[in-house]
Amino acid sequence: MKITALETKKLPIKLKGEFKIAFTSIGMAENVLLRIDTDEGISGYGEAAPFVPVTGETAEGVLAALELLRPGLLGRDPFGLDTIHALMDTALHGNSSAKCAVDLALYDIIGKAAGKPVYRILGGENGLVQNGATIGIAEPQEMAREARYYVEERGYRIIKIKVGLEPQRDLEALRLIRQAVGDQVRLRVDANQGYTITGAIEALEGFAALGVDVAEQCLPDWNLEGTAQLRSKIRGIDLMLDESLHSPHDAARACRIGAADRFNIKLMKCGGLYPGSQISAIAASFGLRCMVGCMLETRIALTAGLSLVAARGNITDADCDSFLFFDEKQTGVTGGFTVEGDMFRLSEEGGLGVTVDF
Ligand SMILES: [Mg+2]
Secondary structure, eight states, rough: EEEEEEEEEEEEEEEEEEEEEEEEEEEEEEEEEEEETTSOOOEEEEOOOOOOOHOOHHHHHHHHHHHHHHHHTTTTTTTTTTHHHHHHHHOOOSSSSHHHHHHHHHHHHHHHHHSSSHHHHTTOSEEEEOOOOOEOOOOOOHHHHHHHIIIIOOOOOOOOEOOOSSSHHHHHHHHHHHHOOOSSEEEEEETTOOOOOOOHHHHHHHHHHEEEEEEEEOOTTTTHHHHHHHHHHHOOEEEEEEETTTTHHHHHHHHHTOOEEEEEEEEEHHTTTHHHHHHHHHHTTTTTTEOOOOOSSSHHHHHHHHHHHHTTTEEEEEEOOOOGGGGGGGGEEESSSSETTTEEEEEEEEEEEEEEEE
């Protein structure tokens, strides 16, 4: 099989409201959808969800990166994932979400050719995944109302709460949320790089007392040594890296210096399912558990992320919930998975099982 064409389409996504995290507030996203065609009549869909503060990419940048990669991809066998990733990494530094779009389209093609869903291509056996819901920063009372809505109306049993502005205010929000949802719901927090080491210690001790089991990215992305230091001082709560962890190399370094209990793998940061699987393997060899998170992705990338969760034993958590933040009709993407409460059942169709209005 040979790649014959790459087609791209920009997709603006308007969020239902402003989504606030420690370092920014977001009301819109602009993604790039990719279709890769082959000489055997099979086409695969991929997606880039660039996020400037984390991947350094814009939609325009993704389009330019894909143009640059196009000549090297045309004529290649889509099954040659290792070669294709090596070629992309040699040709272009970074640009992980553009590379992810290519990677996802290739897995979609491979799955379609094999007549098997991507989660099975990746080694999985069971396509049922429990997902979590995320709450942005707002007034603590409002955050507690939203948490109760996800738990009582939508059936979520794992809630991730955005924090990282000010420890005492964050603890107030967490106290109200714990009161609102009860003791059975698992709570995680994500500081999105917002704390100092001292502030993080203060916040984490309070979070642990409220039964929060994981705290994500407390310190700035560059401060891996600080995170290792923080980890040595804290008990009763796991530290997870997100913005500090892009590539498999980052994963190896974080493991070597003991900077994490867990990793948040995002396909947009690492360049797709192939490097994502490598990160999971590095984590497994150090005894770390992983979660797969997401940017503001449509069902193309969300299905891929959930497929990785379904496929790897040490990826125990899914945070693939961006579809909750916008009206999905505007994306033109359907399928991939069905939802019952917080349990997500992956499609058994070949590939990602998504239909894309391209
Ligand atoms: Mg995060």
